[in-house]
Amino acid sequence: MRRHTIILDHIDGREAAALLENGRLDDLLLAMDATPAVGTIYRAVAQRPVKGQGGMFVSTPDGPAFLRQVKGLSPGQTVLVQVTGRAEPGKAIPVTSKVLFKSRYAIVTPEAPGLNISRSIKDEARRDALLELAHEMMEADGMGLILRSSCLEAGDAEIAEDIEAMAATAGRIMPENEGTEATLLEGDGPHALAWREWAMPADVITQAGGFAREGVLDQLENLEVACADLPGAGSLWIEPTRALIAVDVNTGGDTSPAAGLKANLAAARELPRQLRLRGLGGQVTVDLAPMTKKDRKAFESTLRVAFRTDQIETALVGWTPLGHFELQRKRDRIPISEILS
Known part of the structure; x- marks a missing residue:
């Protein structure tokens, strides 16, 4: 248990x-002391488009930001944007114009009407009850709503309170789309x-x-080194570079025919946790232990299951001609190395 x-x-x-x-x-x-928290909402001013990328630089109170997928936005216009990830040193803050108001039970989507229930809630009776509650709470607001998986065990009164709070916040923030650049809502800190x-x-x-x-500080010391042990299956070396995160899977002293597959499956299960704890994102290239091509499906399946419960957006890109496996992971955390150093 x-x-x-x-x-x-x-x-x-x-x-x-x-x-x-x-x-x-x-x-x-x-x-993240030096950069705005993910979820921060600005009233930004469009500056200049970036040809070939379909994006635009916008100005915010915390510095320049980059907005992708721009349509109908001209320099000098104001736009509401929300921080989507961690701003790397010397680079613009990544933002989106698809603003969300997210809490424990509810996500209010002002520009995406519709009422939705998390797919992970399978109980039809509970889904019907939540949909009825959603209709009752959002009927007159004209905004969209997503009820999260945490609603399964929560009481209706708690959920209703959460929906009401998020809808009220959205109703207060969304009309503030004219004026000079301003911070309209701070993103949540770690405790929130x-x-x-x-x-x-x-x-x-x-x-x-x-x-x-509780021994957290002792466990954090293990993150200071590149090597992470894989119980009974070798080790995982994780080394950030300027271009990418290099991950190497080693079988250790195991010389059996199945050693490579065993280590690779253990690495697939452990990799999301290690990247999460180390605060690493961007391009990730995994150099796997030797295994046959027929075993690749087993590795991919294990990796997909492992990342399914990870809350950080990660794309499993696939295999390279050299037999490495590549991932693309959102940068929305501060690397632990910046704290431990």
Whole structure:
């Protein structure tokens, strides 16, 4: 049986939240001091289009941002945008004009009408009850709504309160599309994100020093080195470069015929956790241990299942001519190396 523990604490004065599963660190959220938090909403001013990319640079109170898929936007016009990822040093803040208002149970979509229930909720009776609640709460608002998987076990009163709060926030922010550049809504910090995203039953520790008492700091030390052990199946080396994240799978001392496949499957199960904890994103290239081509489907299937529950958007791109496997992962976290160094 899985036992979850959520710890809200600080690291070197920086707000942080940790999720433990049976005492093992499974996720870590850190405040991004130098860059705006994901989810921050600006009133931005269009500056100049980027030919060939279908995008445009816009100005915000926190510096230049880059908006993709621009249509009908001219320099000098104002537009509401939302931060979608971490701004790398020296680069523009990534933003979108598809603004969302996201909370623990509900996501309000002002420009995408319609009422939707998470596909992970399979119980038809519960789906019908949630759809009825959604109609009742959003009937006069004209905005879209998505009810998240966390609604399965939540009470209707909690869900209704969440919908009402998000709809009210959207109703307040969306009309603010004229004027000078401004920050209209700050993105959630680690403690708020932990409440929003970690909705499973868990013990919650909020007392100062929780990271030290629960062994989080000890486990963070393991992230300072490139090598991560794969239980009974070799090791995983994860080394960020300027261009990409290089991942190497080693079989260790196992010389059996199935050693390569065994290590690769273990790596597929562990890779989402390691990238999550290390705060790594961008292009990821995996150099796998030797295995036959017929075993590739087993690796892909295991990798797909492993990333299915990961909350960070990751595209499984596929195989290279040299037999490496490539992924593209959204950059929306601060690398842990910047904290531990």
